[in-house]
Amino acid sequence: MEILAALCVIALLGLTVLFVGSPLRRRRGEMPASVEGRVADLEAARDARYREIRELEIDHRTGKLDDDDWRALDRELRAEAIEILHELDELRPPEAKGAADR
DSSP states (O other): OHHHHHHHHHHHHHHHHHHHHHHHHSOTTOOOHHHHHHHHHHHHHHHHHHHHHHHHHHHHHTTSSOHHHHHHHHHHHHHHHHHHHHHHHHHSOHHHHHHHHO
């Protein structure tokens, strides 16, 4: 009976160590799923801003937008893109930042 109790305690202790230590065993540069989802959302938003900036430049070059409107909209879109890039930098681990820039 004592052996069974000891085995149960050892098993419970082992499970506790596995559960508590799981974040420590995560591979370097690996992000939790919630952070990965947020990064994916931010990357999509970044790409959308880049597309909008390119389309705005085309509209300006083709005469659809005058200089004042183009400058205001361009400034706004670029500020939004910069905010997104800063947030991405905060979320990504240092190892992932270098890989994403390649």
